[in-house]
Amino acid sequence: EADIYQTPRYLVIGTGKKITLECSQTMGHDKMYWYQQDPGMELHLIHYSYGVNSTEKGDLSSESTVSRIRTEHFPLTLESARPSHTSQYLCASSHNRWDSGTDTQYFGPGTRLTVL
Amino acid sequence: RKEVEQDPGPFNVPEGATVAFNCTYSNSASQSFFWYRQDCRKEPKLLMSVYSSGNEDGRFTAQLNRASQYISLLIRDSKLSDSATYLCVVGSSNTGKLIFGQGTTLQVKP
Numbered sequence: 001e002a003d004i005y006q007t008p009r010y011l012v013i014g015t016g017k018k019i020t021l022e023c024s025q026t027m028g029h030d031k032m033y034w035y036q037q038d039p040g041m042e043l044h045l046i047h048y049s050y051g052v053n054s055t056e057k058g059d060l061s062s063e064s065t066v067s068r069i070r071t072e073h074f075p076l077t078l079e080s081a082r083p084s085h086t087s088q089y090l091c092a093s094s095h096n097r098w099d100s101g102t103d104t105q106y107f108g109p110g111t112r113l114t115v116l
Numbered sequence: 117r118k119e120v121e122q123d124p125g126p127f128n129v130p131e132g133a134t135v136a137f138n139c140t141y142s143n144s145a146s147q148s149f150f151w152y153r154q155d156c157r158k159e160p161k162l163l164m165s166v167y168s169s170g171n172e173d174g175r176f177t178a179q180l181n182r183a184s185q186y187i188s189l190l191i192r193d194s195k196l197s198d199s200a201t202y203l204c205v206v207g208s209s210n211t212g213k214l215i216f217g218q219g220t221t222l223q224v225k226p
Contacts, residue, residue, distance in 0.1 A: 050212070104150065
């Protein structure tokens with residue numbers, strides 16, 4: 001089992017609230033990722049980080065922001081939640097590979113967010 | 117066109133059957149290939165990496181055809197516990213990111 005944790009697991013919140021989804025990993029991985037997944041649909045990368053103080057936007061535009069102040073911690077924040085933000089948010093991490101390949105990503109259990 | 121395409125299924129098979137999934141990818145610069153398994157409302161978990169020479173892990177066999185840009189997964193002697201969605205995943209050395217297919221749903225019935 002991968003040592004990557006997400007809290008909360010479920011969150012129901014009203015429109016306009018600020019929320020932070022937590023993600024932590026104890027594997028010492030340099031790379032971390034946030035994905036958004038709607039039921040029955042594919043994962044979409046919304047943010048990623050290659051290390052401390054590195055953050056990049058992913059392939060799917062998102063109103064959320066992230067920070068990477070510590071290697072093990074990669075929180076995602078929504079300043080003002082809206083019903084369109086209702087989805088599952090999955091955090092993942094991976095090692096840097098010594099070669100040019102892309103390493104396996106390990107996923108946390110996800111946060112299922114519902115905005116009313 | 118999606119970067120990674122899979123037949124979403126569902127594939128409904130009896131226990132003991134052999135089932136095969138295919139996946140095509142569009143980026144010829146892709147260098148890493150994986151199959152992940154995702155159970156309903158759970159996170160994806162790595163099933164196996166896919167190597168150029170093909171590889172086997174118990175009842176599961178994965179193959180890669182770079183010339184045709186497709187990946188396959190074969191499951192022999194299907195178990196009820198194999199019921200899940202199987203995600204084809206492709207990594208690019210250019211971006212270091214993984215691209216996930218929509219997944220193929222397998223339902224194994226008694």
